[in-house]
Amino acid sequence: MRKPIVAGNWKMYKSFDEAVDFVEAIQQAIPSPDKVDAVICAPALYLPTLVVAAEDSSLAIAAQNMHFEDEGAFTGEISPAMLANIQVDYCVLGHSERREMFNETDEAVNKKVRAALNHGIVPIICCGETLEEREAGATEQKVAGQIIKALEGFTPTEVEHMVLAYEPIWAIGTGKTATADDANAVCGAIRNVVETLYGVETAQAIRIQYGGSVKPENIEELLGKEHIDGALVGGASLQADSYLKLLEAAANA
Ligand code: 13P
Numbered sequence: 001m002r003k004p005i006v007a008g009n010w011k012m013y014k015s016f017d018e019a020v021d022f023v024e025a026i027q028q029a030i031p032s033p034d035k036v037d038a039v040i041c042a043p044a045l046y047l048p049t050l051v052v053a054a055e056d057s058s059l060a061i062a063a064q065n066m067h068f069e070d071e072g073a074f075t076g077e078i079s080p081a082m083l084a085n086i087q088v089d090y091c092v093l094g095h096s097e098r099r100e101m102f103n104e105t106d107e108a109v110n111k112k113v114r115a116a117l118n119h120g121i122v123p124i125i126c127c128g129e130t131l132e133e134r135e136a137g138a139t140e141q142k143v144a145g146q147i148i149k150a151l152e153g154f155t156p157t158e159v160e161h162m163v164l165a166y167e168p169i170w171a172i173g174t175g176k177t178a179t180a181d182d183a184n185a186v187c188g189a190i191r192n193v194v195e196t197l198y199g200v201e202t203a204q205a206i207r208i209q210y211g212g213s214v215k216p217e218n219i220e221e222l223l224g225k226e227h228i229d230g231a232l233v234g235g236a237s238l239q240a241d242s243y244l245k246l247l248e249a250a251a252n253a
Pocket residue numbers: 009095167171172173174175211212213214232233234235236
Protein backbone atom coordinates (compact mmCIF):
# COMPACT_ATOMS: atom_id res chain seq x y z
CA MET A 1 0.00 0.00 0.00
CA ARG A 2 1.59 3.27 -1.13
CA LYS A 3 0.97 6.37 1.00
CA PRO A 4 -0.53 9.16 -1.08
CA ILE A 5 1.48 12.36 -1.45
CA VAL A 6 -0.26 15.66 -2.20
CA ALA A 7 2.10 18.45 -3.23
CA GLY A 8 0.92 22.01 -3.75
CA ASN A 9 3.06 23.69 -6.40
CA TRP A 10 2.67 27.41 -5.86
CA LYS A 11 4.76 28.28 -8.94
CA MET A 12 5.49 32.06 -8.99
CA TYR A 13 2.53 33.09 -6.87
CA LYS A 14 2.02 34.61 -3.40
CA SER A 15 3.68 37.43 -1.50
CA PHE A 16 6.01 36.53 1.36
CA ASP A 17 3.36 37.44 3.96
CA GLU A 18 0.72 35.35 2.19
CA ALA A 19 3.06 32.37 2.06
CA VAL A 20 3.91 32.55 5.78
CA ASP A 21 0.24 33.08 6.75
CA PHE A 22 -0.74 30.03 4.68
CA VAL A 23 1.80 27.73 6.32
CA GLU A 24 1.07 29.03 9.81
CA ALA A 25 -2.66 28.55 9.23
CA ILE A 26 -2.45 24.95 8.01
CA GLN A 27 0.53 23.45 9.78
CA GLN A 28 -1.43 22.24 12.79
CA ALA A 29 -4.46 21.29 10.69
CA ILE A 30 -2.84 18.70 8.38
CA PRO A 31 -5.33 15.81 8.39
CA SER A 32 -4.11 12.24 9.06
CA PRO A 33 -0.34 12.62 8.58
CA ASP A 34 -0.17 8.82 8.85
CA LYS A 35 -2.40 8.50 5.77
CA VAL A 36 -1.12 11.26 3.48
CA ASP A 37 2.15 13.13 2.95
CA ALA A 38 1.61 16.89 2.63
CA VAL A 39 4.12 19.00 0.72
CA ILE A 40 4.20 22.66 -0.31
CA CYS A 41 6.52 23.63 -3.18
CA ALA A 42 7.23 27.30 -2.59
CA PRO A 43 9.24 30.05 -4.31
CA ALA A 44 12.92 29.66 -3.36
CA LEU A 45 13.05 33.01 -1.60
CA TYR A 46 10.52 31.85 1.01
CA LEU A 47 11.95 28.41 1.74
CA PRO A 48 14.04 29.06 4.90
CA THR A 49 11.17 30.86 6.60
CA LEU A 50 8.60 28.25 5.61
CA VAL A 51 10.81 25.36 6.77
CA VAL A 52 10.97 26.97 10.22
CA ALA A 53 7.22 27.77 10.20
CA ALA A 54 6.45 24.11 9.42
CA GLU A 55 9.05 22.48 11.65
CA ASP A 56 6.64 21.30 14.37
CA SER A 57 4.22 19.82 11.87
CA SER A 58 4.15 17.01 9.33
CA LEU A 59 4.07 19.52 6.45
CA ALA A 60 7.15 19.18 4.23
CA ILE A 61 8.56 22.11 2.28
CA ALA A 62 9.86 21.67 -1.27
CA ALA A 63 11.77 23.70 -3.82
CA GLN A 64 10.47 24.03 -7.38
CA ASN A 65 13.87 23.73 -9.08
CA MET A 66 17.58 23.65 -8.33
CA HIS A 67 20.97 23.46 -10.09
CA PHE A 68 22.85 20.15 -10.18
CA GLU A 69 26.20 21.54 -9.02
CA ASP A 70 26.93 22.01 -5.31
CA GLU A 71 28.45 25.44 -5.88
CA GLY A 72 30.07 27.54 -8.57
CA ALA A 73 29.81 30.56 -10.82
CA PHE A 74 26.14 30.08 -11.76
CA THR A 75 24.60 33.51 -11.23
CA GLY A 76 21.00 33.34 -10.09
CA GLU A 77 20.99 29.61 -9.38
CA ILE A 78 20.34 27.71 -6.14
CA SER A 79 22.27 24.53 -5.34
CA PRO A 80 21.12 21.24 -3.81
CA ALA A 81 23.66 21.77 -1.02
CA MET A 82 21.99 25.08 -0.17
CA LEU A 83 18.54 23.47 -0.10
CA ALA A 84 19.74 20.59 2.06
CA ASN A 85 21.48 23.03 4.38
CA ILE A 86 18.17 24.73 5.21
CA GLN A 87 16.39 21.35 5.47
CA VAL A 88 14.27 21.37 2.37
CA ASP A 89 12.85 17.85 1.97
CA TYR A 90 11.77 17.65 -1.69
CA CYS A 91 12.47 19.34 -5.01
CA VAL A 92 10.30 19.37 -8.13
CA LEU A 93 12.46 18.53 -11.15
CA GLY A 94 11.70 18.69 -14.86
CA HIS A 95 8.37 20.49 -14.58
CA SER A 96 7.00 21.10 -18.08
CA GLU A 97 7.12 24.87 -17.49
CA ARG A 98 10.86 24.61 -16.90
CA ARG A 99 11.35 22.26 -19.83
CA GLU A 100 9.34 24.51 -22.19
CA MET A 101 10.34 27.99 -21.02
CA PHE A 102 13.79 27.50 -19.48
CA ASN A 103 15.21 24.84 -21.80
CA GLU A 104 15.56 22.17 -19.13
CA THR A 105 16.69 18.98 -20.86
CA ASP A 106 16.32 15.32 -19.90
CA GLU A 107 20.07 15.26 -19.33
CA ALA A 108 19.90 18.17 -16.87
CA VAL A 109 16.97 16.53 -15.08
CA ASN A 110 19.01 13.33 -14.69
CA LYS A 111 21.93 15.27 -13.20
CA LYS A 112 19.56 17.10 -10.84
CA VAL A 113 18.04 13.82 -9.66
CA ARG A 114 21.55 12.55 -8.83
CA ALA A 115 22.37 15.80 -7.02
CA ALA A 116 19.11 15.66 -5.05
CA LEU A 117 19.84 12.12 -3.85
CA ASN A 118 23.40 13.07 -2.93
CA HIS A 119 21.90 15.62 -0.52
CA GLY A 120 19.01 13.58 0.84
CA ILE A 121 16.41 15.58 -1.08
CA VAL A 122 13.51 13.57 -2.53
CA PRO A 123 13.03 14.45 -6.21
CA ILE A 124 9.52 14.88 -7.62
CA ILE A 125 10.27 14.12 -11.27
CA CYS A 126 7.73 15.44 -13.79
CA CYS A 127 6.82 14.09 -17.20
CA GLY A 128 3.98 14.71 -19.60
CA GLU A 129 2.88 15.08 -23.18
CA THR A 130 1.61 18.00 -25.26
CA LEU A 131 -1.85 17.96 -26.82
CA GLU A 132 -0.29 17.26 -30.25
CA GLU A 133 1.59 14.28 -28.85
CA ARG A 134 -1.58 12.93 -27.23
CA GLU A 135 -3.57 13.33 -30.43
CA ALA A 136 -0.79 11.57 -32.36
CA GLY A 137 -0.99 8.61 -29.97
CA ALA A 138 2.51 9.31 -28.69
CA THR A 139 1.74 9.86 -24.99
CA GLU A 140 3.28 6.70 -23.56
CA GLN A 141 6.34 6.95 -25.77
CA LYS A 142 6.94 10.55 -24.65
CA VAL A 143 6.57 9.97 -20.91
CA ALA A 144 8.50 6.68 -21.02
CA GLY A 145 11.39 8.46 -22.75
CA GLN A 146 11.43 11.22 -20.13
CA ILE A 147 11.32 8.76 -17.23
CA ILE A 148 13.94 6.40 -18.68
CA LYS A 149 16.35 9.31 -19.11
CA ALA A 150 15.61 10.88 -15.71
CA LEU A 151 16.23 7.56 -13.91
CA GLU A 152 19.34 6.51 -15.84
CA GLY A 153 22.17 5.29 -13.62
CA PHE A 154 20.28 4.73 -10.36
CA THR A 155 19.88 1.56 -8.30
CA PRO A 156 16.44 0.03 -7.64
CA THR A 157 16.68 1.11 -3.99
CA GLU A 158 17.41 4.70 -4.99
CA VAL A 159 14.53 4.73 -7.47
CA GLU A 160 11.93 3.36 -5.08
CA HIS A 161 12.19 6.43 -2.82
CA MET A 162 11.66 8.91 -5.64
CA VAL A 163 8.33 10.47 -6.59
CA LEU A 164 7.20 10.66 -10.22
CA ALA A 165 4.54 13.09 -11.42
CA TYR A 166 2.56 12.58 -14.62
CA GLU A 167 1.33 16.00 -15.76
CA PRO A 168 -0.19 16.16 -19.24
CA ILE A 169 0.78 19.64 -20.45
CA TRP A 170 -2.65 20.28 -21.97
CA ALA A 171 -4.27 19.76 -18.55
CA ILE A 172 -2.09 22.23 -16.63
CA GLY A 173 -3.92 25.39 -15.63
CA THR A 174 -6.56 24.82 -18.30
CA GLY A 175 -9.36 23.33 -16.21
CA LYS A 176 -9.15 20.24 -18.45
CA THR A 177 -8.35 17.21 -16.34
CA ALA A 178 -7.38 13.92 -17.91
CA THR A 179 -10.14 11.43 -17.11
CA ALA A 180 -9.26 9.32 -14.11
CA ASP A 181 -9.03 6.27 -16.38
CA ASP A 182 -6.71 7.99 -18.85
CA ALA A 183 -4.49 9.32 -16.07
CA ASN A 184 -4.40 5.87 -14.47
CA ALA A 185 -3.48 4.24 -17.78
CA VAL A 186 -0.48 6.53 -18.25
CA CYS A 187 0.61 6.18 -14.59
CA GLY A 188 0.33 2.40 -15.07
CA ALA A 189 2.48 2.61 -18.19
CA ILE A 190 5.08 4.59 -16.21
CA ARG A 191 5.01 1.90 -13.50
CA ASN A 192 5.62 -0.73 -16.18
CA VAL A 193 8.67 1.18 -17.40
CA VAL A 194 10.01 1.26 -13.83
CA GLU A 195 9.31 -2.48 -13.46
CA THR A 196 11.15 -3.32 -16.68
CA LEU A 197 14.19 -1.30 -15.65
CA TYR A 198 14.32 -1.78 -11.87
CA GLY A 199 12.13 -4.75 -11.00
CA VAL A 200 8.72 -5.38 -9.54
CA GLU A 201 9.52 -4.35 -5.95
CA THR A 202 10.74 -0.92 -6.99
CA ALA A 203 7.77 -0.48 -9.34
CA GLN A 204 5.33 -1.35 -6.57
CA ALA A 205 7.03 1.01 -4.09
CA ILE A 206 7.53 4.15 -6.18
CA ARG A 207 4.82 6.78 -5.89
CA ILE A 208 3.35 8.30 -9.03
CA GLN A 209 1.33 11.50 -8.79
CA TYR A 210 -1.09 12.93 -11.32
CA GLY A 211 -1.10 16.68 -11.97
CA GLY A 212 -3.20 18.93 -14.19
CA SER A 213 -6.30 20.80 -12.95
CA VAL A 214 -6.64 18.66 -9.82
CA LYS A 215 -9.28 20.14 -7.47
CA PRO A 216 -11.06 19.09 -4.27
CA GLU A 217 -13.96 17.94 -6.49
CA ASN A 218 -11.94 15.49 -8.62
CA ILE A 219 -9.03 14.33 -6.44
CA GLU A 220 -10.94 11.46 -4.83
CA GLU A 221 -11.79 9.83 -8.14
CA LEU A 222 -8.20 10.21 -9.39
CA LEU A 223 -6.65 8.82 -6.23
CA GLY A 224 -9.11 5.94 -6.22
CA LYS A 225 -7.30 4.54 -9.25
CA GLU A 226 -4.72 1.78 -8.86
CA HIS A 227 -1.66 3.60 -10.18
CA ILE A 228 -2.30 7.17 -8.97
CA ASP A 229 -0.59 7.71 -5.62
CA GLY A 230 -1.11 11.41 -5.12
CA ALA A 231 -1.40 14.73 -6.84
CA LEU A 232 0.79 17.65 -7.86
CA VAL A 233 -1.55 20.62 -7.67
CA GLY A 234 -1.12 24.17 -8.92
CA GLY A 235 -4.11 26.52 -8.77
CA ALA A 236 -6.14 24.57 -6.20
CA SER A 237 -3.24 24.59 -3.72
CA LEU A 238 -3.09 28.37 -3.42
CA GLN A 239 -5.93 28.73 -0.90
CA ALA A 240 -5.47 27.08 2.50
CA ASP A 241 -9.02 25.71 2.70
CA SER A 242 -8.77 24.19 -0.77
CA TYR A 243 -5.37 22.61 -0.02
CA LEU A 244 -6.69 21.14 3.25
CA LYS A 245 -9.67 19.67 1.37
CA LEU A 246 -7.27 18.02 -1.09
CA LEU A 247 -5.39 16.46 1.83
CA GLU A 248 -8.59 15.26 3.48
CA ALA A 249 -9.80 13.67 0.27
CA ALA A 250 -6.41 11.98 -0.24
CA ALA A 251 -6.44 10.64 3.32
CA ASN A 252 -9.84 9.05 2.63
CA ALA A 253 -9.07 7.77 -0.86
P1 13P B 1 -2.80 23.18 -12.12
O1 13P B 1 -3.24 22.32 -10.96
O2 13P B 1 -2.98 24.64 -11.88
O3 13P B 1 -3.37 22.68 -13.41
O4 13P B 1 -1.20 23.00 -12.24
C1 13P B 1 -0.66 21.73 -12.31
C2 13P B 1 0.81 21.82 -12.18
O5 13P B 1 1.50 22.22 -13.09
C3 13P B 1 1.40 21.43 -10.89
O6 13P B 1 2.78 21.29 -11.00
